[in-house]
Amino acid sequence: xxxxAQSPRYKIIEKRQSVAFxxxxxxxxxxxxxxxxxxxxxxxxxxxxxxxxVVDDSxxxxxxxxxxxxxxxxxxxxxxxxxxxxxxxxxxASSLQGAEKLFFGSGTQLSVx
Amino acid sequence: xxxxxxxxxxLSIQEGENATxxxxxxxxINNLQWYRQNSGRGLVHLILIRSNEREKHSGRLRVTLxxxxxxxxxxxxxxxxxxTASYFCATDSGTYKxxxxxxxxxxVLA
Numbered sequence: 001x002x003x004x005a006q007s008p009r010y011k012i013i014e015k016r017q018s019v020a021f022x023x024x025x026x027x028x029x030x031x032x033x034x035x036x037x038x039x040x041x042x043x044x045x046x047x048x049x050x051x052x053x054v055v056d057d058s059x060x061x062x063x064x065x066x067x068x069x070x071x072x073x074x075x076x077x078x079x080x081x082x083x084x085x086x087x088x089x090x091x092x093a094s095s096l097q098g099a100e101k102l103f104f105g106s107g108t109q110l111s112v113x
Numbered sequence: 114x115x116x117x118x119x120x121x122x123x124l125s126i127q128e129g130e131n132a133t134x135x136x137x138x139x140x141x142i143n144n145l146q147w148y149r150q151n152s153g154r155g156l157v158h159l160i161l162i163r164s165n166e167r168e169k170h171s172g173r174l175r176v177t178l179x180x181x182x183x184x185x186x187x188x189x190x191x192x193x194x195x196x197t198a199s200y201f202c203a204t205d206s207g208t209y210k211x212x213x214x215x216x217x218x219x220x221v222l223a
Contacts, residue, residue, distance in 0.1 A: 004155070031209060042117070042201050042213035043156070056210050091155055095209070100144055102203075102211060104155030 002026065004105035006092050012111045018080040021108045025073070025094030031055075033102065034067055034077050035091040043091055049075065050097070082112045117202045117214025125220045132189040134217040136202030137182075143207040145178060147187050150199045150216075159187075159200075192221045 005024040013019050025032050030051050035043035046065065048055040051072040060067065064083070069075040079086055089107040117138045126132055136145070144163045148156040162169045162178045162185065169176045175188040189196055202214045 033211070035213075042215050045210065045212060048210055056208070093156075098209075100146070100161055100205065100209070101158045102146075102148075102156070104148075104157070106153075106155045109153075 004092055004094055004103050006090075006105035006108055008108055009106065010109050010111075012113065013082055014113050015084055016081040018078065019082055019110060020076050020078045021090050021092075021110075023075045023077070023092030023105060025075070025092070026103055028096065029094035029103070030072070030097035031095045031099075032069060032075050033093040033095075034075070035093065037089045037091055037107070039088070046077070079110075082110075084112050086110060087112045117204055117212065119200075119202060119214045119217045121217060122215070123218045123220070125222065126192055128192060128194055128221055128223050130192055132192050132196070132219055132221070134187050134200055134219070136185045136187070136214050138185075138202070138204050138214070139183065140204075140206060142180070142204045144205050145176075145185050146203045146205075146211070147174075147176060147185075148201045148203060148213075150201065152198075156201065189219075192219075194221050194223045197221045 032049040034046045037043045046060045047057040047067045049069045067077045091107045092105045093102040117136045119136045146161045147159045150156045160171045173190045178185045199216045201216045203211045
């Protein structure tokens with residue numbers, strides 16, 4: 001079974017630039033999550049999708065972050081414009097609807113200079 | 114926001130010893146899970162315990178849950194060098210919204 005795919009693996013940008021991350025969840029997984037993990041901390045939930053609808057985006061800084069999951073499969077997370085404090089690993093996770101176990105991708109490590 | 118706080122923040126033990134890490138959380142939960150994260154990689158699910166359970170085993174892992182104290186512990190018995198990783202607890206209050214703790218960095222010395 002293929003796992004959660006994320007790209008790119010690494011990204012380096014300058015502050016005020018834009019960046020986008022892509023996630024392809026495990027086939028059939030209706031629930032998709034984006035987490036931000038700052039070095040030395042635990043993952044922080046940014047947004048949760050159920051199919052193509054947003055379930056929770058209360059922790060998403062909506063002035064600069066946006067996310068979409070148009071067809072209920074792939075998802076993209078965008079930051080525009082990036083700030084230094086956005087340097088982190090962005091993790092995508094998915095799960096079957098109503099299931100409790102999350103499957104994580106390897107993440108995208110973002111460095112904002 | 115972090116729901117769980119884990120201690121110790123870092124733990125260093127010899128191979129063959131047992132490792133215990135603790136997680137405390139703030140609000141009522143439906144279940145609590147433990148995940149492992151190897152350096153530079155995503156998280157891997159280890160074990161889940163429901164709010165009506167007190168103890169659960171899986172291989173060398175033993176998890177306990179005390180809902181009255183809002184705390185859980187993860188015990189890894191007979192540690193191996195390959196167990197070196199960060200360990201996180203994650204709680205769900207029934208909405209499948211998983212909130213992770215701050216993590217314990219475990220180092221097992223060969």
